[in-house]
Amino acid sequence: MPLTTPSIFPPESHVFQKFPSRRSVVHSTKGIVSCTQPLAAKCGIQVLEAGGNCADAAVAVAAGLNMTEPCSTGIGGDMFCLFYDAKTKKISAMNGSGRSGNKCTLDTIRNSLGLKDGEFGKIPMSSVHAVSVPGAPAGWVDTVERFGSGKVSMEQILAPAIELGEKGFPVSEGVAFFWDRSEPQIRQASPNGGEMLKKDPSAKDGVRAPKAGEIMKNPSLAKTFRTLATEGKKGFYTGRIASELVKVVQDLGGHLELDDLAHHLETGTEPVDPISLKFRGQNVSKLLKDAVLDGKDGDDVGLELWEHPPNGQGIVALIALGIIQELEAAGQIPTWAPEDFNSAPYLHAIIESLRLGFADASWFVTDPNVEKVPTDSLISQPYLAERAKLFDATKASDIPDHGSPAFLSSDTVYFAVSDSEGNAISFINSNYGGFGTCIIPAGCGFTLQNRAANFSLESNHPNVLAPRKRPYHTIIPAAVTNLHDGSLHSVYGVMGGFMQPQGHVQVLLGQVVGRLNPQQALDAPRVCIGAGMSQGGVSDRTVFVEEGMPEETVEGLRELGHKVQVVTDTGRSQFGRGQIIRWSVDPIEKMGSWSAGSDPRGDGGAYPL
Numbered sequence: 001m002p003l004t005t006p007s008i009f010p011p012e013s014h015v016f017q018k019f020p021s022r023r024s025v026v027h028s029t030k031g032i033v034s035c036t037q038p039l040a041a042k043c044g045i046q047v048l049e050a051g052g053n054c055a056d057a058a059v060a061v062a063a064g065l066n067m068t069e070p071c072s073t074g075i076g077g078d079m080f081c082l083f084y085d086a087k088t089k090k091i092s093a094m095n096g097s098g099r100s101g102n103k104c105t106l107d108t109i110r111n112s113l114g115l116k117d118g119e120f121g122k123i124p125m126s127s128v129h130a131v132s133v134p135g136a137p138a139g140w141v142d143t144v145e146r147f148g149s150g151k152v153s154m155e156q157i158l159a160p161a162i163e164l165g166e167k168g169f170p171v172s173e174g175v176a177f178f179w180d181r182s183e184p185q186i187r188q189a190s191p192n193g194g195e196m197l198k199k200d201p202s203a204k205d206g207v208r209a210p211k212a213g214e215i216m217k218n219p220s221l222a223k224t225f226r227t228l229a230t231e232g233k234k235g236f237y238t239g240r241i242a243s244e245l246v247k248v249v250q251d252l253g254g255h256l257e258l259d260d261l262a263h264h265l266e267t268g269t270e271p272v273d274p275i276s277l278k279f280r281g282q283n284v285s286k287l288l289k290d291a292v293l294d295g296k297d298g299d300d301v302g303l304e305l306w307e308h309p310p311n312g313q314g315i316v317a318l319i320a321l322g323i324i325q326e327l328e329a330a331g332q333i334p335t336w337a338p339e340d341f342n343s344a345p346y347l348h349a350i351i352e353s354l355r356l357g358f359a360d361a362s363w364f365v366t367d368p369n370v371e372k373v374p375t376d377s378l379i380s381q382p383y384l385a386e387r388a389k390l391f392d393a394t395k396a397s398d399i400p401d402h403g404s405p406a407f408l409s410s411d412t413v414y415f416a417v418s419d420s421e422g423n424a425i426s427f428i429n430s431n432y433g434g435f436g437t438c439i440i441p442a443g444c445g446f447t448l449q450n451r452a453a454n455f456s457l458e459s460n461h462p463n464v465l466a467p468r469k470r471p472y473h474t475i476i477p478a479a480v481t482n483l484h485d486g487s488l489h490s491v492y493g494v495m496g497g498f499m500q501p502q503g504h505v506q507v508l509l510g511q512v513v514g515r516l517n518p519q520q521a522l523d524a525p526r527v528c529i530g531a532g533m534s535q536g537g538v539s540d541r542t543v544f545v546e547e548g549m550p551e552e553t554v555e556g557l558r559e560l561g562h563k564v565q566v567v568t569d570t571g572r573s574q575f576g577r578g579q580i581i582r583w584s585v586d587p588i589e590k591m592g593s594w595s596a597g598s599d600p601r602g603d604g605g606a607y608p609l
Contacts, residue, residue, distance in 0.1 A: 016569045017600075025519045025595050028608030032594045033061060034579035035415035036072075036602035039169055040064030043160035044417055047152060048609050054417040055083060055147035056157055058427040059140045061415050063161035063225060066446065067218060068169055069603075070196060070435060071178040072495075075224065075236075077431040077449040078132075079139040080308045082274060082479045082491065083147045086422030089486040091306050091479050093274040094146065095470075096139025098132045098264060099367075100452055101256040102467045108255060109465055110457055123453045123465075125433045126185060128254035130450035132471070133264045134245075136429055137228055137236040142269040147425065158229045165222030165445070168215040172603035176212035177570060182435050183209040186447075189438035190248050195220050195445050196435075221445030237265035244441035245448070252439065263468065270369075276306045277318040277379055278483060281325040283335055284512050288482065302483040305508065307476055310365045310373045314476040316501035318379045319357035319387070321508070324349060326381070326388035333393065341514035342549060344556025345393070347527055350509070351543055351562065352397055354502055354529055356387050366463040367470040373462075396541065396561035414477065414493035414500075416581045418594045420609070424581060426477035426491035433497075478504050488583045490518070494599075496576030499528050503576045518580035519597030525549040526575040530563075546575050577602035 026032060031054065033044040043064035044057035052060075058081065066074040079096040109129050115121040123130050144154060171179070186193040187205075197207035198216055210216040227235040236242065242261045249256045280302035288301050305321060307314025327333045333349045340346050364373055377383055390397065418424040436449040454472050455465035463472045474497050480489040494503025503526065510521035527549070530542035545554055547568040558564050567574055577599040585592050596606035 016572060021600065023519050023523070023598065023600060023605070025517050025597055026606035026608055028594050029420070029591060031417070031419040031609040032581050032596045032606055033057060033415070033417050034581055034596045034598045034606040035061055035065065036577055036604040037065055037068040037172060037175075038604055038607070039068050039164060041604060041607040043164075045607060045609055046160050047157055048419060050152050050156060051149065052152040052157065053149040053421060054419040054423045054425045055143050056149055056152050057419070058415070058417045058425045059143055060157045060160055061417060062136070062140060062427065062429045063158050064164065065415070065429065067161045067164045067221060068172070069175050070447065071175055071182060072431065072434070073429045074431050074436070074446045075136050075140075075228070076134045076446040077429060077436060078135040078451060078473070078475065079427065079429040080312060080473075080475055080477055081139075081143060081428070082306060082308065082426040082477045084424045084479055084488050084491065086488070089481070091274050091481065092147070093272045093308050094139065094142065095270040095272050095308065095312070096135040096142070097311060097470045097473050098135035098451070099260070099468045099470050100132050100455070100465060101260045102263070103255040103257065104129070104452070104465060104467055106457065106459060106465050112253065115457065121457050123455060123457065125450045125453045126189065126437055127450075127453070128249055128252040128437065128439060130437055130453040131249055131254055131256060131439065131448045132452040133256065133260050134449060135264065135269065138233045138264060138268040141228070141233045146271070154229045154232070158225045162222045162225050165218040165225070168217040170213050171210045171216050173212045174573075174603045176210060178434060179209040180211075182438065185438045186435060190252065190440050192248065192440040192442045193438070195440050195443070196447065218445045220443050224444050224446060233265055233268065237261040241441065241444055244444055248439055248441050249448070272309055274306045275309045275315065275318065275375055275379065276304050277322050279303045279305060279321055279325055280483075281328045281335075282509070282512050287512060287515070288484070300483045303489055303512070304481045304483055305504075306479040306481065307504075309368070309375055311367045311470045312473045312476045313361055313365055313498070313501055314478065314504075315365065315375060315378060316354065316357040316361045317476070317478070317504040319360060319384065320350070320353040320501065320505050322379055322381070322384040323353040323356055323388045323391070326385045327353070327391055330385070330388060332388065332391055336513045338513065338515045341510065341516075342524060342553055344553045344560065346513070347553065347557060348393070348396075348560050348562070349391070350505060351527060351529055352391050354505065355397065356390060357501065358498075358529070364462060365472045370466060370469050371462045394560070414495040414577070414579055416491045416493070416579045416596070418491070418581050418583070422488070422583070422592055424479075424488060424491045424583070426479050426493055428475045428477045428493055428495065430475045430495075432474070474498055474500055476500050476504070480508065490580055490582040492578065492580040494576040494578035496574065499574065499576040502526070502528055503578055507578055507580070517597070518582050518595055522578045522580060522597045522599045528575055544574060546572055572601055575601065579606070581606070
C-alpha cells in the first residue's frame with residue numbers, strides 16, 4: 001500500500017450520524033466485553049483468553065481505554081465497580097475515588113481562587129485546584145487482588161494496552177473530534193501537553209491532535225503502565241510518577257503533596273456495601289414470569305437495582321425509580337404499556353422523579369467517612385411515598401429547594417465485562433470533564449482529573465471542600481438482579497456526568513416498559529434535565545431532548561410547562577454512552593448465555609469471547 005494513500009475520512013468530517021443505522025444484540029456463552037473502543041475491548045478479550053476472569057479483563061479494558069480514549073478516562077482519574085459473583089450470587093462494591101490534599105482547606109482554596117467572604121463560587125474545571133488524588137491506579141490493582149481469578153498477573157493484564165502505546169493505534173472518529181476540540185487546553189494546561197498530542201513536524205510546536213484513522217503513540221503512558229505492572233500501587237503513589245505529579249501541580253499553584261499520595265496508598269480503595277431498591281412496578285412481575293418463570297408464580301418477582309453508595313450519585317437513580325413505583329401504587333401514573341414508552345406523560349413522570357432525586361442528592365451526597373449521609377432513609381418506602389406527593393401529572397413542578405452541585409459537560413468511560421463462569425463486572429473510570437484538567441505530569445503520558453471541581457465552596461454545605469475528603473461523585477456503575485432467586489439480570493451503565501442516573505432509570509425502564517432488548521434500550525432517544533436548581537441565583541428548568549424523539553412528545557412536554565431544548569448532531573454525546581450485558585438461561589439446554597448492547601453514541605460495541 002503506498003504511503004500517500006489518503007485517509008478514508010474527508011477533512012473536517014465530524015457529522016454525528018449521516019444515515020439511520022442499527023446494531024444487533026451480541027450473544028455469547030463464554031463472555032462479552034462491551035465498551036466504547038474496539039481496541040480496548042480486544043485488550044479485555046486477550047485477558048479472558050489467557051484464563052483471566054471478568055475483573056482481570058475489566059482492568060485490561062480500563063487501561064486500553066486510557067490509551068485509546070484519553071478524552072474520557074485515565075489512570076489520573078477515579079474508578080468505581082460492582083462485581084457479581086456467580087457462585088455466591090452476591091454483588092460487591094469498591095470505591096476507587098481519590099481525596100483532596102491535606103492542605104486543601106476551604107479558606108486556602110477560596111483564597112487561591114480570589115473569592116471574597118460571602119461570594120458564591122466554584123472551583124473551575126480547568127483549575128489546578130480541581131485536581132484530586134487519582135484513585136484509579138490503586139483501584140485497578142485492588143480490583144484484580146479482590147475479584148480477579150489469580151490466574152493472570154498485572155503484567156499480563158496491562159501488556160495489551162502497553163503494546164498499543166508503544167506500537168501505536170489508529171484513532172477512532174468520536175475520540176478524534178473531542179481530542180481536536182481539547183487541543184488548545186492541552187497546550188495551555190501544563191508544559192507537557194506535547195506528550196498527549198501527535199508528533200507532526202508541520203504543526204505548531206511539532207505536535208497536534210490526531211485525526212480519525214491516524215496512528216497515535218503514547219510511550220510515556222506505556223512506561224507508566226509498566227511501572228504499575230511491575231511495582232504495584234507503590235510504583236504510582238511513590239517514586240518518579242508521584243514526584244512528577246506533585247511537581248506539576250505545585251508549579252501551577254496547587255497544594256497537593258507527596259504525603260497525599262502516600263496517604264492514598266495506605267488507605268486507598270474502599271470496599272463498601274452496595275445500595276439497592278426493589279422494583280416490582282410497571283408489570284415487571286408479568287414480564288419476568290413470562291420470560292424467566294414460564295408463567296409460574298414466584299415468591300417475590302421483580303428486579304433489584306444495585307448502585308454504588310455515596311459519595312457516588314447512584315442514589316439519585318434509586319430515589320427516582322422508587323418515586324415512580326410509589327406514583328404507580330398511588331394511582332398518580334398508570335401502569336404503562338409498551339406504546340407509552342417515550343410519550344410525554346411517561347417522560348414527565350421520569351423527569352419530575354429525577355428532579356426530586358437530584359434535589360436530595362445535591363445536599364446529602366458527600367463523603368460518608370467525613371459527613372453523615374442518611375442513605376437508608378432517602379430510599380425508604382415511607383420517605384419515597386412522601387416525596388411522590390409533590391408530583392403533579394398536569395404540569396412541571398417548581399424548582400426544588402436544592403439542585404445538583406453542577407450540571408457540566410463531562411466525560412467518562414463505562415464498560416461491562418462478563419466471563420464463562422457467570423461472573424460479571426460493572427466498571428466505570430473517569431477524568432470527570434473530558435481530559436480532566438489537561439494537566440500532564442512530565443514523562444507520564446496521562447492527564448490529571450478535575451473531580452475536586454465538584455466540591456461545594458459554601459461552608460454550611462455537607463459537600464463542602466475539606467482536607468482528605470472525597471467529593472460528590474458522578475461516576476456510577478449499576479447492576480440488576482432478579483428478586484425471586486438473586487440471579488443476575490444485567491450489569492449496565494450510562495456514562496456522562498450528571499446524565500448517569502438519568503440514563504440508568506431510562507435504560508432500565510426501556511427494557512421493562514418498552515419491552516426493549518439491550519441494544520434497543522440503548523438506541524432509544526433520551527432526555528437529560530438541566531441544573532434544575534438555583535446556582536448563584538440562576539434557576540434552570542431546561543429539559544434537553546435528544547434528536548429522534550417523536551415531535552408529539554416534544555410538544556407534549558412543552559405543554560406541560562417544561563422548557564424543552566432539542567439537541568442534535570455531536571451534541572447528542574450529552575445523553576451519555578451506555579453498555580448493557582444481560583444474562584439468561586436457555587430453557588431447553590439449561591445453558592447460560594450473555595446478551596449485550598453497546599451505545600451507538602460511542603465508537604465501540606459489544607465483543608464476544
